[in-house]
Amino acid sequence: MFQVGDKVFYPMHGAGVIKAIEERKVQGKSLEYCVITIPINNMDIMIPMQTVANSRMRLVEDRDTTKNILFDYHNEESNCTLPWKERYKQNMxxxxxxxxxxxxxxxxxxxxxxxxxxLNSSEKQMLNEAHKILVSELSIIKGISENQAAELLII
Structure with a gap:
């Protein structure tokens, strides 16, 4: 399914590159892991290959899709009038x-x-995290720095 060198997005962590697929022993059992380097968090994460299909990990978006998404981002208006608890749940x-x-x-x-x-503190934190993971994907898709990617999101 995924190969070393693939640019992927892992929900709630951001975008990265598959660095390796390696076997590790855990509690006496040999398991294959997908090792992903996530540059924006300066970390590597290991996902058991047997759970990759259910993890919602995906290849990063292509440039055309990204262009359309950014167009909508800049040209559509927010229409959310929910109370903050419902809005928070929906956004999560x-x-x-x-x-x-x-x-x-x-x-x-x-x-x-x-x-x-x-925003209340929960929504501020959510905004910061969502912005960070969006920037991580944009920087990998476009091959630009995180600062340059963040500039694409200025409204």
Whole structure:
């Protein structure tokens, strides 16, 4: 399914590159792991190959899809009028999907909300994390620095 060198997105962690597929012994059992380097967090994560299919890990988006998503990000308006607890729950579900479109919607909607009034601490943290993982994918897709990727998200 995935190979060394593939550029992938792992939900709630961000985008990275598969560095290796290696075998490790854990509690006396030999298991194959996918080792992914996530540059934005400066870390490697290991995912058991047997759980990769259910992990929502995916290849990063292609450039055309990314262009369309960014167009919508900059040109569509937020229409979320839910109370903050429901909004938080809905946004968390979007982030867990691991889909770039969902993540951009969360960032756009929270930034828009922040312009109207201050976000509570939970939503601030969610915005920071969503922004960070979105930047990680944009920087890998476009081959640019994290700062350059962050500039693409300025509204």
């Amino acid at each position: 579900e979007k982030l867990k999907t691991g889909e770039m479109l969902d993540c951009t919607e969360v960032v756009r909607d929270l930034l828009s909300r922040q312009k109207e009034k201050a």
